[in-house]
Amino acid sequence: xxxxxxxxxPACKALFGGTPAELGVALHSSARLRSAYxxxxxxxxxxxxRAGDIDAxxxxxxxxxxxxxxxx
Numbered sequence: 001x002x003x004x005x006x007x008x009x010p011a012c013k014a015l016f017g018g019t020p021a022e023l024g025v026a027l028h029s030s031a032r033l034r035s036a037y038x039x040x041x042x043x044x045x046x047x048x049x050r051a052g053d054i055d056a057x058x059x060x061x062x063x064x065x066x067x068x069x070x071x072x
Contacts, residue, residue, distance in 0.1 A: 004057045008045050011064035015042055020049060037067045 001009075008020040015038055016026045023046050026033055033042050041064035048056035 004049055004052065004054055007057045008049060008061050011045060011061040014068040015064050041067050
């Protein structure tokens with residue numbers, strides 16, 4: 001597991017119950033990620049993971065956790 005995956009793991013678990021490795025598949029198939037409040041953070045996390053950008057991953061993960069916290 002990479003450092004980025006470690007950062008994204010709690011947010012992925014909260015958003016769709018999976019791992020960062022399953023994020024791409026979840027974007028296409030998970031009903032939980034169809035809401036605008038959850039889809040956008042998931043897309044940002046996937047982009048950060050693809051780019052290997054640790055700072056973007058931290059921001060996206062926090063954004064995702066905030067979306068879950070407010071009941072998205």
